[in-house]
Amino acid sequence: MSLYEEINEHLKEALKSKKTDALNALRGLKAVIKNKEVELRRKLEDNEIIQLIAKQIKQRKESIAQFQKGNRPDLVEKEEKELKVLEQFMPPPLSEEALDKILQEIITETGAIGPQDMGKVMKVAMFRLSGRAEGKVISQKVRQFLTQYNSR
Numbered sequence: 001m002s003l004y005e006e007i008n009e010h011l012k013e014a015l016k017s018k019k020t021d022a023l024n025a026l027r028g029l030k031a032v033i034k035n036k037e038v039e040l041r042r043k044l045e046d047n048e049i050i051q052l053i054a055k056q057i058k059q060r061k062e063s064i065a066q067f068q069k070g071n072r073p074d075l076v077e078k079e080e081k082e083l084k085v086l087e088q089f090m091p092p093p094l095s096e097e098a099l100d101k102i103l104q105e106i107i108t109e110t111g112a113i114g115p116q117d118m119g120k121v122m123k124v125a126m127f128r129l130s131g132r133a134e135g136k137v138i139s140q141k142v143r144q145f146l147t148q149y150n151s152r
Contacts, residue, residue, distance in 0.1 A: 003046040003089065004033065010085075025082035029056055029089075050090065050131035057086050094132045102129065103141050107149070114150035118142055 001009075007026060014022040032052050037044055044052075060083040067075040094102070103125060110120045121142050129138055 003049045004044070007033075007049075007089065010088075021078060021081035022085045025085040028082075029053065029086065032056060047127070047130055053086055053089050054131045057083060057090070060086065090131050092132075094129070099129070099133050099137070099141065103138070103145060107142070107145055112146060112149070115143065115146045118146055121146070 007030060010022070011026040011030065013019075014026055029052070032055075033044060033049060036048070036052060060079050064076055064079045064083070067073075067079060103121075106124050106128065107121055110117065110124055112118075112121045122139065125138050125142060126135060
């Protein structure tokens with residue numbers, strides 16, 4: 001079952017069980033996916049959907065931080081519930097060792113030899129690792145590995 005079909009199934013379950021927070025989160029997610037499909041004029045792959053979910057999760061986290069600053073516990077609670085719904089569609093995060101191994105493979109595949117090749121490596125890494133590791137962490141690790149290669 002594709003990720004999109006899984007989201008639809010969860011949406012149906014939320015409708016039947018009248019879970020409004022889950023329903024709102026899933027409808028919003030489905031709208032984002034549809035908009036992207038219309039923009040690209042094709043169906044999205046699972047990894048592209050994961051990128052959209054990751055973006056939605058990031059937005060929820062930012063909203064939670066803003067609502068906490070604004071002393072709005074009602075909205076914080078709502079956003080946290082929606083965040084939990086979205087997080088269930090994300091693949092499990094990679095361990096540090098697994099991330100290092102995958103990044104080493106990507107560096108070897110791309111033929112990167114130093115920090116000047118960071119863009120090449122990041123493009124492939126972000127596509128493969130979307131939703132499984134934060135971009136900031138990936139960037140730091142790639143920079144670290146490329147400077148090590150350069151100093152050899």
